[in-house]
Amino acid sequence: MLLIILGVILLVTGSWFKRTPSINPAYSPVISVSGIAMLLLGLSFSVFKVIEPGKVGVKTLFGKVENDVLPSGLHFINPLVDVTTFDAKTQNYTMSGQSNEGQKEGDDAIRILSADGLEVTIDLSVLFRLKADQAPFILQNIGADYLDKIVRPVSRTAIRDNAVYYEAVALYSTKRQEFQDKIYRTISESFAKRGLELQQLLIRNITLPQSVRATIESKINAEQDAQKMQFVLQKERQQAEQKRIQAQGIADYQRIIATNLTEQQLQYESIQAQKAIALSPNTKVILMGNGKGAPIILGDKN
Incomplete structure (x- = not known):
């Protein structure tokens, strides 16, 4: 022109x-x-x-x-x-505490107050696209700078409005996926009214206050120590049970021997033991006898 x-x-x-x-x-x-x-x-x-x-x-x-x-x-x-x-392609709008990760320079993380009054810091990435047939509506009602007018404020507001229903530790652990699903629905509905389509929402990081992190670490260490002690006690019980079974076996063996052992069997066992000693290369002379007859002399020479 x-x-x-x-x-x-x-x-x-x-x-x-x-x-x-x-x-x-x-x-x-x-x-x-x-x-x-x-x-x-x-x-x-x-x-x-x-x-x-x-x-x-x-x-x-x-x-x-x-x-x-x-x-x-x-x-x-x-x-x-x-x-x-x-x-009209998929766009990524990131709000992060790292200065080189988001669209805004410096710390752009979202700081919210949880249900228990603690300040939690959240890094968020929003993946969305502009609906092609809604481009005239966006130009006429929003303008070309829809990132600053819609994407950024809607996402940050949805995070803050939904975080107040969760405690800080729950956001960090058990309720994280539930929280992400809830803000996804909130942002998706708001985007759809303004000609945008939310494709994916990523909670990249949740940072708890230092005092809460210290409490969680202490609890985890205590649980690990308890599990370790439980393992040691279980091992000692197994060893004690093993020794009890061995002792019971020895006692049963001795009782069986004491009940069934005869004089002839003792004499036979003695002869077998003396024979084994006589055949040993370290044995020179062995006197065998039971006191009732002449002893038998065994040696390494005839």
């Missing part, structure tokens, strides 16, 4: 130079030709409009937003129409 206006100005200027006798008429053709070239160039840029992949265009004529949407590709349009492009 600017090139068209400049071209028209140059054409008018060239015509005025031509009708003014005091000005060298040689300038008039140069100015007129430049004006025509600029006018044609401006018309070519204004008539043909390319929409990049993943984007859509919304036409505005003299401040009035038109309802039809330009998809990606080459389009032939009215040169007086102004086209505003919107990103």
Whole structure:
């Protein structure tokens, strides 16, 4: 549009130079030709409009937003129409305590008060996309800066409004998924009314106050110590049971032997033991006898 206006100005200027006798008429053709070239160039840029992949265009004529949407590709349009492009791909808006992770510089984490009055810090990522057919509605009612007007405030408000129903430790542990599902529904409903579609919500981190973290760590250590002591006691009970079974086995063996052992069996066992000793390479002479007869002499030589 600017090139068209400049071209028209140059054409008018060239015509005025031509009708003014005091000005060298040689300038008039140069100015007129430049004006025509600029006018044609401006018309070519204004008539043909390319929409990049993943984007859509919304036409505005003299401040009035038109309802039809330009998809990606080459389009032939009215040169007086102004086209505003919107990103229709999935977008990620992150609010984090780390200075280099979010859209805002510095600490942009969400600080909320839990049901038990503790301050909890939450890092959040919102994945969403602009509905292509709703782009004219967004331009007319919200504007191109819908990130700052809709995405950011709606997400932060939903976090704060729902966090007041949960205690800090529950947010960190047992109720985390429930809390995330609840704020997902809240944000999704609000986005849908404004031409946006929420695709995914990620609670990236929940930071508790230092005093609460210390209490949780102390509790975890105590539970680990209790589990360790339980293991030691169980092991000692198993060892005691093993010793009791061994002692019972020995007692049963001795009772059986004491009941069934005879003098002939004792004599037989003695002979077997002495025979084993006699056959040992370390044995020289063994005297065997029971006191009733001549002893038997065994040796390593005949």
